[in-house]
Amino acid sequence: MKAMLVDKDKNLVWSDVPDPVIKDDEVLVKIYAAALNRADLLQREGKYPSPKGCPEWMGLEISGEIVELGKSVSNWKLGDKVCALLGGGGYAEYVAVKHDMLMPVPRGITMEEASSLPEAYATSYLNLFIEGHLEAGQTAFIPAGASGLASVAIPMAKAFGARVITSVLSDEIAEKIKPLGADVIINSTTQCVEEILKAEEERGTPVSVSMDCLSGETLGKSLPYMAEGGYWVVISTLAGIETTVQLRPLLTKGLHLVGSMLRKRTPEFKAWLLSELVNNVWCKLESGEMKPSVYKVLPIEEAEEAHAILYRGENIGKVVLKIAKE
């Protein structure tokens, strides 16, 4: 089969690789679409290798059709349309997936849209509700509102009854992301994030949960204005790898600063997380309460341009590679 390798000059090359051989508890999925993640760029640069046992090529999430079943797999059948969370290996024609890393494609969702669900939905659900313990009526702070992840996390937090604050880099982007439904959109180029979070505390709506891909010094400056018992969940460090934490408010408010990466979780945890998603969130996609957020679909031949969109940071929502026709 074909898979997207990275050559020594860091170019993407659609190359011949051995066909995957499934284990007894796996299924073979013919891939229709693979969605991009920022982690793909890091992996391409050699900074974020696939975990052991996964294909070396990029791709954390796909949609497709089951074309072969392992001997012990009883919860799926040939022809099932699925989406899957992968440790790696999504930029390819086929992938072997353990039976409990698959989810059914929600009713009314296209295969391209379905490919964009697993990583962002699992990451958002994990960090908002499991690590962050977000509850209806609380305020969530989800910075980088124009990111693919925020395009899922903001509507998800809203769909579960939270108030949402986000941040973007310009008024123009603020306008663009209005449809996501955030209650407050901070322009962090002209406004001071921590001052706004302080004002939120003063008006009685302090942040209970932050799912933070930016971090940096803004994190430490904002922490003191959180709600009692709040959770600040660091999921990336795009704005800085250090922060100064004020320990008195951490102590007196009983705050939690937590680092959280989906990719490093155990297979058992991931399987449980996906079952939670199907049980609690898929209904909101099927009812139309939440909508997948696909910015652009490009054919696999244009993978280079797809990556360039992420490098330029122009996408609002997810970028998807179309690999095969249904």
Added chain:
Amino acid sequence: MKAMLVDKDKNLVWSDVPDPVIKDDEVLVKIYAAALNRADLLQREGKYPSPKGCPEWMGLEISGEIVELGKSVSNWKLGDKVCALLGGGGYAEYVAVKHDMLMPVPRGITMEEASSLPEAYATSYLNLFIEGHLEAGQTAFIPAGASGLASVAIPMAKAFGARVITSVLSDEIAEKIKPLGADVIINSTTQCVEEILKAEEERGTPVSVSMDCLSGETLGKSLPYMAEGGYWVVISTLAGIETTVQLRPLLTKGLHLVGSMLRKRTPEFKAWLLSELVNNVWCKLESGEMKPSVYKVLPIEEAEEAHAILYRGENIGKVVLKIAKE
């Protein structure tokens, strides 16, 4: 009755105050002994007032005898020997206590010893096992090994099968606290705490849980050497109220930095915590596996000297005020 008030010059004055009147769900306890806590010193200085609904005078833990029962109290009887966790009001002859803030005095433990149990045992159990999720075979870092709290927390962590690292300010103190059973005692005057924690990680015994009353810059310098999924629980900030956190190790190791104060917990939580103590830890006191750690017992008339011992930091273990004879 008498209670210890603080006059406008911050002197301790054994004064007449109104007798407590119990509610239906409370009991009246004749106090035999009250144990001191560092929070008492802060309260005396006006920096840590009693929570609403509690007597204004100091005292977070006592032992005594039940001399009156509220109408709806069925789980205790007159004459029961008890110890209690209080929001305040322990430096007195009597105190009204809600029925679920009491614990029986463990068999073989004196009343003076019993008064020293609730705060330190509840704090240690809360932060090591509930906030910190400490498990047998893991390593716990409990700095300030000569503190009253560490004199409980170190043997408790050991009794539950953990490896324990502590720190003290001199070789002399290190020698004195050897009986507590810590596996490693760092002299933080001559040794670098984070270097030792780094070495622990290199030898395969990284710190999974820290119950940290010192905090300050050492906290941030030490975090990167924790075990995957570790919990650093800040319970005080005696060594500094700020720290610089490296967010990459926080993220990649899935670490948790948590602020935790016993005193601010809800009454329901405290009641549950005390029941956990009686169920899981009292047996270890009754078997002799853990021993109460009382440094000195002074009569209530010498409360000033008792406080001076804490101010000077000379005590290894708890200081107890004797208020009445059994």
